[in-house]
Amino acid sequence: xxxxxxVEPLTVRDLLLGPETRAPEALAESLRAHGAVTGLLPxxxxxxxxxxxAVGRELATVVNGFLDLDLVSLAASGWSKYKALQExxxxxxxxxxSEEVVALATHTISSTHHPSVDLxxxxxxxxxxxxxxxxxxxxxxxxxxxxxxxxxxxxSGQCAVEAKLAVRDVVVASREGGLDIPAALRLREPIDLxxxxxxxxxxxxxxxxxxxxxxxxxxQWGRG
Amino acid sequence: MFPYxxxxxxxxxxxxxxxxxxxxxxxxxxxxxxxxxxxxxxxITLDPSQGPPGSxxxxxxxxxxxxxxxxIAPEPNPAEAAEIxxxxxxxxxxxxxxxxxxxxxxTDVTVPSxxxxxxxxxTARCTVNSKLRATADFQVTxxxxxxxxxxxPADGPAGTSVAVTGSGFDGCTGGxxxxxxxxxxxxxxxxxxxxxxxxxxxxxAFAAEFAVPSDADAxxxxxxxxxxxxEQVSAExxxxxxxxxxxxPEVKVDPASLxxxxxxxxxxxxGFNCPEVALSWEGEQWDTVAPDGxxxxxxxxxxxxxxxxxxxxxxxxCTDDPGAGAEAxxxxxxxxxxxxxxxxxxxxxxxxxxxxDPTPDTVPVGLVVGSxxxxxxxxxxxxxxxxxxxxxxxxxxxDHVSSRLRPAPAATDVAEPSETGPPTRSVRLEPHPDPxxxxxxxxxx
Numbered sequence: 001x002x003x004x005x006x007v008e009p010l011t012v013r014d015l016l017l018g019p020e021t022r023a024p025e026a027l028a029e030s031l032r033a034h035g036a037v038t039g040l041l042p043x044x045x046x047x048x049x050x051x052x053x054a055v056g057r058e059l060a061t062v063v064n065g066f067l068d069l070d071l072v073s074l075a076a077s078g079w080s081k082y083k084a085l086q087e088x089x090x091x092x093x094x095x096x097x098s099e100e101v102v103a104l105a106t107h108t109i110s111s112t113h114h115p116s117v118d119l120x121x122x123x124x125x126x127x128x129x130x131x132x133x134x135x136x137x138x139x140x141x142x143x144x145x146x147x148x149x150x151x152x153x154x155x156s157g158q159c160a161v162e163a164k165l166a167v168r169d170v171v172v173a174s175r176e177g178g179l180d181i182p183a184a185l186r187l188r189e190p191i192d193l194x195x196x197x198x199x200x201x202x203x204x205x206x207x208x209x210x211x212x213x214x215x216x217x218x219x220q221w222g223r224g
Numbered sequence: 225m226f227p228y229x230x231x232x233x234x235x236x237x238x239x240x241x242x243x244x245x246x247x248x249x250x251x252x253x254x255x256x257x258x259x260x261x262x263x264x265x266x267x268i269t270l271d272p273s274q275g276p277p278g279s280x281x282x283x284x285x286x287x288x289x290x291x292x293x294x295x296i297a298p299e300p301n302p303a304e305a306a307e308i309x310x311x312x313x314x315x316x317x318x319x320x321x322x323x324x325x326x327x328x329x330x331t332d333v334t335v336p337s338x339x340x341x342x343x344x345x346x347t348a349r350c351t352v353n354s355k356l357r358a359t360a361d362f363q364v365t366x367x368x369x370x371x372x373x374x375x376x377p378a379d380g381p382a383g384t385s386v387a388v389t390g391s392g393f394d395g396c397t398g399g400x401x402x403x404x405x406x407x408x409x410x411x412x413x414x415x416x417x418x419x420x421x422x423x424x425x426x427x428x429a430f431a432a433e434f435a436v437p438s439d440a441d442a443x444x445x446x447x448x449x450x451x452x453x454x455e456q457v458s459a460e461x462x463x464x465x466x467x468x469x470x471x472x473p474e475v476k477v478d479p480a481s482l483x484x485x486x487x488x489x490x491x492x493x494x495g496f497n498c499p500e501v502a503l504s505w506e507g508e509q510w511d512t513v514a515p516d517g518x519x520x521x522x523x524x525x526x527x528x529x530x531x532x533x534x535x536x537x538x539x540x541x542c543t544d545d546p547g548a549g550a551e552a553x554x555x556x557x558x559x560x561x562x563x564x565x566x567x568x569x570x571x572x573x574x575x576x577x578x579x580x581d582p583t584p585d586t587v588p589v590g591l592v593v594g595s596x597x598x599x600x601x602x603x604x605x606x607x608x609x610x611x612x613x614x615x616x617x618x619x620x621x622x623d624h625v626s627s628r629l630r631p632a633p634a635a636t637d638v639a640e641p642s643e644t645g646p647p648t649r650s651v652r653l654e655p656h657p658d659p660x661x662x663x664x665x666x667x668x669x
Contacts, residue, residue: 051651065655066655066657082666106667107667115655121650121651122649
């Protein structure tokens with residue numbers, strides 16, 4: 001497992017494979033090195049070795065497409081399940097303009113993905129390549145600011161990220177890195193902590209003024 | 225005596241009277257009678273006598289001079305000719321004609337379009353005397369379609385040999401049912417070079433050849449095939465005479481080879497339709513000539529004495545059109561062999577005798593000298609052969625050898641995959657992304 005200091009990893013690809021331009025080649029090399037594309041098409045499909053290698057390279061390109069996942073979004077999906085943040089979000093959404101500062105305990109967010117790639121030879125299904133991606137966030141000392149149901153900023157927080165990619169149950173790439181959450185949040189839109197809340201109804205039109213009730217004439221009591 | 229004389233006188237008188245009556249006495253001439261003529265055979269002839277349905281048949285009648293309005297017997301006043309009806313199988317649409325004073329008439333009938341291939345009767349009948357009639361048979365042949373003429377080729381310059389084929393000439397027959405023949409014409413005139421001159425027709429078809437007249441203009445011309453004797457059975461076809469063909473340049477060298485040592489040869493060319501022709505030897509131009517009006521030329525050239533034994537290319541091409549050219553090969557053959565100097569006949573050495581010879585080592589002089597000369601000659605020959613078969617160096621090659629690139633268009637071809645080797649395969653990759661599931665776990669403080 002290789003630890004690579006990440007300055008600003010924004011996607012899983014950046015964390016696992018480095019610059020986007022070299023990512024496909026790096027992944028293809030890793031797949032081949034780990035034997036993940038060996039015997040990709042079982043049976044007598046009559047592929048030459050060159051064709052087999054070409055299919056492997058194209059598989060790497062497709063898997064590379066799975067890695068275009070924003071790390072902060074993955075973490076935000078976990079935060080939306082953080083109870084304290086949910087409550088702060090509900091409270092601030094009920095009181096527009098209010099904000100809460102929430103100091104979160106150390107917590108871990110794991111994001112697991114199971115994409116796959118179907119291989120069809122001459123239009124007939126030949127194989128399915130399973131892919132497993134796991135991204136683990138270990139976050140501590142996060143102090144978040146919640147406003148209008150959204151996490152708008154983080155005053156502090158440390159985040160260690162670990163990602164692991166496996167193809168056909170063979171780990172082909174794994175990396176650890178760090179994520180600067182405060183800096184990342186500054187560069188993004190506020191994160192909606194209540195993504196499943198019902199939409200805010202439109203503001204009700206002002207009720208028309210109630211006309212004053214005319215005074216009741218005094219009741220004349222007596223004998224009279 | 226006297227009674228005999230009286231009887232003799234009476235006989236003589238009778239004889240004389242008869243004679244007078246016979247010769248001398250004018251006798252009243254009997255009434256003039258027309259000369260007795262032999263009755264003409266009443267008949268009709270058909271022309272043609274056979275043909276397909278729809279044919280027009282000429283009918284010529286003879287011996288109908290008695291067909292007159294006066295009846296059979298002629299009268300002093302000449303009678304008027306009566307109508308003669310000529311019918312096809314007695315149909316109701318006769319051709320009406322009258323005979324001339326000679327009793328002949330001429331008319332025609334048309335073979336019905338639905339006439340079956342069989343013998344049918346054509347009858348000419350005098351309308352005033354049905355006994356005056358004549359009949360002839362017409363053979364209806366099968367309708368084999370229209371006549372047609374094909375020319376191969378259909379165009380070409382003057383002098384072109386053209387093959388002619390005809391069909392549908394079933395109606396072209398000779399007399400007595402024999403096969404007919406056709407003649408070919410060019411623009412209505414005879415084709416003197418047609419082979420054969422009269423083309424026999426076999427079951428309606430024929431084949432022939434002719435040469436386009438040398439003076440034919442470059443335009444369309446009509447070639448016709450007409451049945452001999454039945455001009456109505458004919459066909460035409462168009463032949464287009466094109467411009468004079470472009471003759472291909474040719475060149476030859478005479479003689480085609482010379483032995484080593486040089487000599488003269490003649491280059492002859494033809495088909496060079498240009499004002500100037502360049503002559504080259506192994507790619508190097510040495511002269512130009514002007515062809516005559518027919519594109520021909522002749523020029524002599526000298527072969528260098530040191531031209532080695534080899535084959536050389538002599539090329540002639542138009543200076544204004546290098547593509548119009550031709551080549552010939554000229555060879556310098558092997559060097560003249562050095563004939564050995566004829567050695568004088570060596571004297572026959574005397575037969576040695578058993579007598580003792582004081583100089584037993586002595587050899588006859590002639591034998592020694594002759595052998596020496598022969599050996600020298602052979603040695604010289606070997607040396608000359610060795611030195612003569614010299615290898616040409618680069619400079620000679622550069623001076624005498626040239627190459628010329630002959631570009632040719634590239635050809636692209638795709639071979640279908642063979643049965644050996646892996647077949648063609650296509651692999652498609654279908655991704656199924658997964659947004660994943662995020663879980664949160666709070667650490668215990």
